[in-house]
Amino acid sequence: MKSVAERWAWLAPHVVVVGPEDDRPRPAVLLFHGCGGMRDHLPRYAQAATAAGWRAFIVDSYAPRGWARAFTLATVCTGLALRGYERAGDLLAAIHGVSARPDVDGSTLALAGWSHGGWAMMEMMSGDPRPGAFGVADPASVDLSGVKAAWLAYPYIGPFAFNRMKPWRHCPKVLALTARRDHLTTVRNAEVVNAMIRNCGAEVESWVAEGTHAFDEPTNNGPMRHDPALTEESLRRFQAFLTDAAPNI
Template structure:
C-alpha cells in the first residue's frame, strides 16, 4: 500500500512540475482570438467614470492572484476622484477561477501565469483605445500577480511576441505600449516564472514599483534585482520599499487562513507616493 501512495504522490508532483514548465516556456492549452478574449472579459470588467462627458485620461487595474478584491475598488475610486476613467479587469471569473477556491492554482503558479494574462491587458488597452471618452493617457496599476502581468506585457509588446493564449495581438503591440503613459506596480511577483527581463524595455515608460519590506509571499529582493537589471538596460523604473509592510497591505478582504494584514497607513502612504509619481511623469495624478 505504501508504494501505491508514494507513486501517487510522485505522479502529482510530476504533474505540477510539468505544468509549471509549460507555463515557463509559454505553452497555453487554449487560444483566443482578441475579439473572443474581449467578449469573455467585457461582461465581467467594471468601468468607473468621472462626472462629465470627457474625454478622460484612464487607468487599468489588475488584481492579485486571488481575484478582484476591495483594494481594486479603492484604487479605482482614487483614480476617478483625480479625473481618470478606471477599468477593473476581472481575469478570474470568465475562466471559472473564482469558484471552489480555484484561484489558489493561480497563486501557486499552476494556472494563468503573468505572461498569459498579459493578453487580458492587451485587449483592455485596445478596448479603451476605441472609446471616444478616453484619451491616449492610460496608467496601469497592477497588484501582486497583476503587477507581474503588467511587466510581462511590457516585455511581450517590446519584442512583439504574442502573449500565450492569444492567436494574435488585438492591435500593433507598439501602439498598445505607447498608450501606456506610466505603471504603478504594487508588490509584484518577480521570481523565476517572471520573464519580464527577457526583452529590452522602452526607455520612455515610467514605472513605480512599491514593495513591502516584510513580504512573505513574494521575494522583495527578487524585484529589486529585476528592477536593477531593467534599469541598467535603460528602463525608467523607480522602487520604493515600505518599511514594516507586508504583502497585500492595501487589501481588507481576505480568505480564511490568509496571512495578509491590512494596513491603512501603508495604503495611504502608497497613495501619496503614486500621486506624486504620476503627477511628475504624466502631469496628472
C-alpha cells in the first residue's frame, strides 16, 4: 500500500496545471472528474479559476491506473471498481502534493468534484483516517485545515454512497449543485444530504440547476443532456464561489 506521498508521486505526472503565469503563492483549486474521466468541461472550469486569480489542478485518477474510458464506463460508473471511498486516497494525495508547491498558498485550497469526484470528496471528508483507509497507508498525515471551500457538482449520493449521511470531520464552505432532472438522485435526497453537511458546521449554499446530471459536459449520453446556457451559469457561479473564498488575491 502506497503512502500519501507515494500516491502523489504516482498521480502527479498526469495532473493538468492551469493558472496565472507567475510563481507567486496563490490559492489552488483541485478538480476531480466524474466516472467518465477527463472531459472537455474541466479545462473551462480551470480557466474560470484562473480568471479568479487561482491556480487549478485537474487530477486524472484513471491515467496512472492505465484505464481507458470504455473500461471505466463499464466498471467505475457501474460501481464495480474504484468506489468513492477508495478514490478518496487520490484526493488526500493531491492535497498533500499541491499544498507543498512553492507557487501555491497551502492555507487556501478548494476542492471541486463532479459526480464520482464529489462522492470521493464526501467520503474523504467523513471517513475515519485510520491507517490504510482510502487505500493509503497514512491518511491522517494530511492536514485538511487549508481546505477552505468545496464545490460539489451533482455528487453521487446513491446506494453505494454508504456514508453520505455521516458528519464531516472538516467543514469548509460548500456550494452544492443539484441537477433538477438528475437520474441518480432526487432533489429531496440531495437536500437531506446538504442539510447534514450544514449541521456539522459548514456554510452550505444549495443551487438546484434546471438540467440533467452532467449538463455541463459537452456530450449527450443516455438521460444526460448538455445545456450550454446552464453551463455558462455554472462557470459563473464557480468563479464567484472561488472569489468569495479568497477575495483578497
